[in-house]
Amino acid sequence: MRLGIDLGGTAIKSGMVDETGQVHFAETTSTNTASGREAVLDALTEACKSQLKHEDVPSIGIGIPGFVDVENGILVRSANLPLDDTPIAEILSKRLGKAVYLENDANCALAGEIFAGCGREASDFLMVTVGTGVGGGICLNKKIYRGVDGRAGEFGHMTVVMHGRPCPCTRIGCWEQYASVTALCRMTKEAADEFPDSLLAQNIRETGVVNGRTAFEAAKNGCATAGTVLEHYSENLAVGLNSLITIFRPERIVLAGAIFKEGLPFLQRIQKYCLEPQYLMLSTLNGQAGLIGAALLGATR
Template identity: 65%
Template sequence: MRLGIDLGGTAIKSGLVDDAGQVLFYETLPTNASGGADAVLDALTDACRRQLARAAVAAVGIGMPGTVDEARGVLVRAANLPLADYPLTQALSRRLGIPAYLGNDANCALYGEIYAGAGRESDNFLLVTVGTGIGGGIRIGGKIHLGMEGRAGEFGHMIVAMDGRPCRCGRVGCWEQYASATALCRMTREAAAAQPDSLLARQIREAGDVVDGRTVFEAARAGCPAADAVLETYAKHLSVGLNNLTAIFRPDRIVLVGGIFREGEFLLSRVRERCTDPYLVEISALNGQAGLIGAALLPERRDPNSPICRLLRHTAAQTPPER
């Protein structure tokens, strides 16, 4: 049995993963990111201990947003979490009494897909994770492409508008400023403000001015034209990046991961309509657990004979050359 953690900006997903890649005892707990690094460590410890009470495991793997040096197991650059320069793995290992390994969350989702999802049928696919930002993973010819310092696959920072919106990366016009779940929430608020009499605006007011990734879908399903227009625009933004990725990589599928894809066909059909190759694009079949499954495999990435490394054709994590 393996223990995997998907550490996000708002929630910690945890679960025990068996040899078939099935997740047992799936749980989510709040990350408590607003409480700072120590609060996140406490929440993480709690999530692990709850699972360790159910089964003995030799190590824990943690997927998280940001730039992670998988070979060294350290966070190089944090994203959406207050953990910059924080010795997370050491602190967690000390508390749990087992080793802890870090990986980038999008790469973990890619490992999860390779082990238990789309990778069972495809050697050439891309993974696109849509949430607070947009991340990605690349598997070509059976091998994953991590790039220097594991920084390849930052699909969200592909520029789609020359003089577009400013991005947290310092450039302008990045895809995630238009097609992340964060962007969808912003577009939802803008539409409600512009059309205060719409069903969308009324529902937001009734919810105490709270907007999340589901808000616009609820209003659109109830027949609100303003919400429907937001989704049409959002689908256009999403498809622009997917079409760029298709042109560059020519994969045999692009797997979409993220909470908003729980909306299924209601969103996917709008995206596919605008894709150059509609049936390349599909929603992950792993119910939002690809990242957790891949994280659980991280400890084994150090063993070239492990099942995941054999699947990755011995592309075990390597330390980048010193510059």
């Protein structure tokens, strides 16, 4: 077994991964991002120690959102963690007495899918991850395609609307401005403002919360306004997916991210707007693709 860590801005997912890709002793702890650099490094150390009590392993792999210097084990830059220019591999290796490997989280998730998920039935496929933003990865002939500078597969930043919404990446009309969970929340709020008598608006007034589940919950209770939000959002997702299918003609596009816990009914909504719906599938790895791919890092270097 090997130890895999999926370090996110809010949570650290950890677990032991066996040679078949099964995850054992899965645990989720807080990243403590708000408490700063040392607190995050301590939380990371504790997550590893907690797992190492189960089994002594040769190496630890960590997937991190951001630009990672893979060779030297340094997190160069991250939008979500207070760890810019931190030699995480060296620090943790000293604390734990193990070899530690770092990699970008999207590449880890794709490696996890190649090893234990979609890759079991396809050698050429794409992964699209929908969350705060829209990320992705390209698997060609069972290998990660990285492009000339390692940044291939940033699907969320392809332009889908000319003169559309501005994106933090500095471009205009990027897909993630319409297809991320952040976009769904914005659409949900706008619809509630426009239809204040809808169940959707009532639910938001009562709970004071809008998140990626808000529209789904109201729609399940028969709210037509929420249903319309989900139709538009599903169509937004399909617009980008249709382009990806046209460009790559992949065997599969595997969809990942917590929003797909909505399952088959949501997939079918998206498929209605897809030219070739049979290409789409939901990840079968229960949000653990990143952790599984991270655990593999030591085995492949």
